[in-house]
Amino acid sequence: MAASIEDVAKLAGVSIATVSRSLRGLPDVATATRDRVLAAAQELDYVASPFAARLASGRSSTLGVVVPFVNRWFFAEVLGSVESVLSKANYDLLLHNLADSDGRARFFSNLPVRKRVDAVLVVSLALTDDEVAALKTLDLPVGVLGVKHPGMFSVRIDDVAAARVAVEHLLSLGRRRIALIGGDTADPMRFTPPHHRGTGYRQALIEAGIEPDPAMEVLGYFTVDGGEKAMLELLALPQRPDAVFAESDEMAYGAMRAIRRRGLRIGEDIAVIGFDDHATADLMDLSTVRQPVAEQGAVLAQELLDSLSGAVEPSDLVLDTELVVRGSTVPSASVYAETA
Amino acid sequence: MAASIEDVAKLAGVSIATVSRSLRGLPDVATATRDRVLAAAQELDYVASPFAARLASGRSSTLGVVVPFVNRWFFAEVLGSVESVLSKANYDLLLHNLADSDGRARFFSNLPVRKRVDAVLVVSLALTDDEVAALKTLDLPVGVLGVKHPGMFSVRIDDVAAARVAVEHLLSLGRRRIALIGGDTADPMRFTPPHHRGTGYRQALIEAGIEPDPAMEVLGYFTVDGGEKAMLELLALPQRPDAVFAESDEMAYGAMRAIRRRGLRIGEDIAVIGFDDHATADLMDLSTVRQPVAEQGAVLAQELLDSLSGAVEPSDLVLDTELVVRGSTVPSASVYAETA
DNA sequence: TACGGTGCTGTAAAGATTTACAGGAGGTTA
DNA sequence: TAACCTCCTGTAAATCTTTACAGCACCGTA
Numbered sequence: 001m002a003a004s005i006e007d008v009a010k011l012a013g014v015s016i017a018t019v020s021r022s023l024r025g026l027p028d029v030a031t032a033t034r035d036r037v038l039a040a041a042q043e044l045d046y047v048a049s050p051f052a053a054r055l056a057s058g059r060s061s062t063l064g065v066v067v068p069f070v071n072r073w074f075f076a077e078v079l080g081s082v083e084s085v086l087s088k089a090n091y092d093l094l095l096h097n098l099a100d101s102d103g104r105a106r107f108f109s110n111l112p113v114r115k116r117v118d119a120v121l122v123v124s125l126a127l128t129d130d131e132v133a134a135l136k137t138l139d140l141p142v143g144v145l146g147v148k149h150p151g152m153f154s155v156r157i158d159d160v161a162a163a164r165v166a167v168e169h170l171l172s173l174g175r176r177r178i179a180l181i182g183g184d185t186a187d188p189m190r191f192t193p194p195h196h197r198g199t200g201y202r203q204a205l206i207e208a209g210i211e212p213d214p215a216m217e218v219l220g221y222f223t224v225d226g227g228e229k230a231m232l233e234l235l236a237l238p239q240r241p242d243a244v245f246a247e248s249d250e251m252a253y254g255a256m257r258a259i260r261r262r263g264l265r266i267g268e269d270i271a272v273i274g275f276d277d278h279a280t281a282d283l284m285d286l287s288t289v290r291q292p293v294a295e296q297g298a299v300l301a302q303e304l305l306d307s308l309s310g311a312v313e314p315s316d317l318v319l320d321t322e323l324v325v326r327g328s329t330v331p332s333a334s335v336y337a338e339t340a
Numbered sequence: 341m342a343a344s345i346e347d348v349a350k351l352a353g354v355s356i357a358t359v360s361r362s363l364r365g366l367p368d369v370a371t372a373t374r375d376r377v378l379a380a381a382q383e384l385d386y387v388a389s390p391f392a393a394r395l396a397s398g399r400s401s402t403l404g405v406v407v408p409f410v411n412r413w414f415f416a417e418v419l420g421s422v423e424s425v426l427s428k429a430n431y432d433l434l435l436h437n438l439a440d441s442d443g444r445a446r447f448f449s450n451l452p453v454r455k456r457v458d459a460v461l462v463v464s465l466a467l468t469d470d471e472v473a474a475l476k477t478l479d480l481p482v483g484v485l486g487v488k489h490p491g492m493f494s495v496r497i498d499d500v501a502a503a504r505v506a507v508e509h510l511l512s513l514g515r516r517r518i519a520l521i522g523g524d525t526a527d528p529m530r531f532t533p534p535h536h537r538g539t540g541y542r543q544a545l546i547e548a549g550i551e552p553d554p555a556m557e558v559l560g561y562f563t564v565d566g567g568e569k570a571m572l573e574l575l576a577l578p579q580r581p582d583a584v585f586a587e588s589d590e591m592a593y594g595a596m597r598a599i600r601r602r603g604l605r606i607g608e609d610i611a612v613i614g615f616d617d618h619a620t621a622d623l624m625d626l627s628t629v630r631q632p633v634a635e636q637g638a639v640l641a642q643e644l645l646d647s648l649s650g651a652v653e654p655s656d657l658v659l660d661t662e663l664v665v666r667g668s669t670v671p672s673a674s675v676y677a678e679t680a
Numbered sequence: 681t682a683c684g685g686t687g688c689t690g691t692a693a694a695g696a697t698t699t700a701c702a703g704g705a706g707g708t709t710a
Numbered sequence: 711t712a713a714c715c716t717c718c719t720g721t722a723a724a725t726c727t728t729t730a731c732a733g734c735a736c737c738g739t740a
Binding site: 344345388392 | 725726727728729
């Protein structure tokens, strides 16, 4: 029932080729003709069928976006910024969430973006060799957020350096028994950050002359509950830590809860620092390392769009992070004693 | 370069029609033939071009999902559950976020889902008549989450009743000066809940013999910061409230921060109850009314998928809510006095 | 033996665009 | 005035499926 290009052509008194050219703003159309076509299209409420256009042109004006979770702050934030860039460029966003039990395996074996997107944006996944190989078979520009891969576009932060800044902050407060609540580097839904943030943590300790203690590194699985359980483990150690670096704010929240429930004071008894600057970190008075979340998504999406116009070499951008000090990290009592 | 249906047909020694039928599992294909086709397809790593299929069949196997925000807990939760249902049904999810300044207007005037989805799922928008009219022009099944519209599928909760439960809980604790932190019913990004939850609040008060006081109703805009500002307004009243009902947990968080910063005790001095049972509500020890968020999305998505197989009459489902009492709502001091 | 079914398969049209290429009109230049 | 451009427009092929319809082979039945 909807008008087709032929109806518009008839009404405007031109051929369908001219209609196509006019509507897409291509050159080589006389202004008067173009106006006539535009008027006709408007009158018929005509919009080109994207499927026919995609079939004929081979381009889909669609970006596939792959996230490990959609209902966690970081990914939702990224998704929002990516969507914003795409909708402004008149691109469609095809969403794939891998959160389901076999979601990740299903995605990489079926590749449901095949033949339907112009490029793929993958968020925060530490890709296996097989997964990289699968993506290569798409023969499309691929962007990854949070990690670098040869031949792919990437936007990320320096996780090692950022983690060092966090731990150095704790050290500067006089803390010495600094624990780590991290992600599982062997988790099936491997994220990118755990490995690097753990490395930064250890580097900072070693430079301060402190031998990293494996018992002080526990898993929080990037969830609030996981962070709480991890903290309980730490509190059960013969010598409890005087500071904790959590690789995400959400895990830090859990840790704070555990500390509070033990009747200990956050900051004074155990300093806590997170990572991300989550929307509610200010509310929770949590010190953290801020990373530009939305910006990473927007920049990467834009890079991919640009690569579709002119063939651009894959780029790798590293954005800045920033230490944000709040009430959860205060100097240790001994430092007070020294300065008093 | 990728194999086409013709290549498969040639390799299997059949016509393209038979290939199409075999691959889609249609009847009227001999088992031996089907096996031969499947083997050929496998060998050539063939997947049908979705665009050609959509053009020919008129069906897109795609659902358009429209959210006012993607980076707020509620919507992210819904989006996740919808994606899960769709990916299992081999449907694509086209995401549209209206959070940008003119996002909503742009969406409803351009209707970027036109000619590319089989159905549309709209989350938590109080649609204007014009917007409803625009959706009708799509001539597709439309599902709305959080509100009922004639001719559309809907899944929601009873916001009025749920709000009453929240306020009745405060009343049962001996609270009498109960304030409301709500959304702006005149906000350009109108959500569905504010109107109904405000109504429930007033109903509960009136039934308890309390005259609703307009000065006790302030706007929190469904954000943490908005909730904090709203609470500050309430604290500046000549007679400050002894309880607050926030129409969302996030606004309640802001209110809690304001209360705490004033040196008042949450619960004892001012009881606070939210709405949603946000992922961190437990962490914040916030009483609230739980609603099944993911479930609403999943149910609605499934309803829409079902409607695409058999022509089903639009349905309207109302799911249950549940009062969750935590530390932010305790009996008032006067009640203690009475019982002591 | 003829006829009607049933089960399977192929032919070809239809779906709606993009785009390479051909070509006409008019202006400019030699 | 002829030749050549430039600018614009149309023709038709190409894109890759789905699906209505025709038709063949074979079986059972009358």
